[in-house]
Amino acid sequence: MSSRSAMLRLLLLVTLTVGGAVTAIGVGMPIPLLTGPAIVTTIASVSGIDLQFPMRVRDVIFLFAGIAIGATISPESIAALTRWPFAFAILAISVLVMILVGQRFLQRIMRTDARSALLAATPGHLSFVIALGEDLRLATDKMAVVQSIRLLSLTLLVPFAFKLSGVETGVGIGPTQGTEMSLLQTATCAVCAVAIVPIIKVTKLSAPVLMAGMVVGAVARLTEFAPGGLSQWIAFPALAAIGALIGTRFAGISITQLRESAVAGLVSTALAATLTLVAAWAATGIVQMPLTHVFVAFAPGGLETMAIMGAAIGANPGFVAAAHAGRLLLLSVVIPILISRMQNF
DSSP, X not given: OOHHHHHHHHHHHHHHHHHHHHHHHHHTOSSHHHXXXXXXXXXXXXXXXXXXXXXXHHHXXXXXXXXXXXXXXXXXXXXGXXXXXXXXXXXXXXXXXXHHHHHHHHHHHHTOOHHHHXXXXXXXXXXXXXXXXXXXXXXXXXXXXXXXHHHHHHHHHHHHHHHHTTOOOOSSOOOSSXXXXXXXXXXXXXXXXXXXXXXXXXXXXXXXXXXXXXXHHHHHHHTTSSOSBOOHHHHHHHHHHHHHHHHHTTTTOOHHHXXXXXXXXXXXXXXXXXXXXXXXXXHXXXXXOOHHHHHHHXXXXXXXXXXXXXXXXXXXXXXXXXXXHHHHHHHHHHHHHHHHHHHHO
């Protein structure tokens, strides 16, 4: 692809992102900077338009989104750390049930083998699932579609559920104390985040650039180097771009493929949402947080997406990030073990 063609595609993607965000704000959608671009870019991608953010642009988006989310961490949220392990035990149980029950349902719906159904039912960790499927020489196209449908469904349904429940979400992530970081503070945070990305990558955590930004944003606030949040002129475009990234997951997926896997994807979403709600209800009293906050932390959506939703409703970003990181770590260990057991029987 020529540089001119790549630039035109990027310009089209930016135009669709802005248009989706403005439209969503105009019609009063919840978390419009996330949901609007996600809907518009999904429609465009399924229609056959190849939309992709260049890797470096995507990293910049994740970096600043991470700083914005991290800057919402308060000393009070750190004090709640001791209650988290009990909640994470409940999360682990719900994830295991989600995998095993989901596999049974999807094996029948997709009419596929047990291993393919297991990977399709895995709540998240898409890149890991696809790599494992390729290594096992399984058909990974349906897995990717089912996972993408679940991610998009949760991205759209959760904000609307919040709105119907009377939970205030706002437009996006704003300053934490009515102030904004200066340009110097923002630049310093960005440089520090870039510097620790290699360290985060060593841990094998998902979304290392986002996590690096969150760490730096949290440290900047807790040390009062930058007690306010990231400027909305930076945070809001980053939020909208992440919404667009969700839609670009459907690039290369035809309407036929989407229709064939729609039932499996929606069943997977319904099962995940139900089990997450039960687990969140069970953990609410332990962590002493509202049900909606725990639900966002436990929901098997993308880390960056759920972290933004959590920040939008005032959830503890450290808890949300830790829960998602723990879920991905659990999946990294459990899925290969389950696959190995299937191969032995």
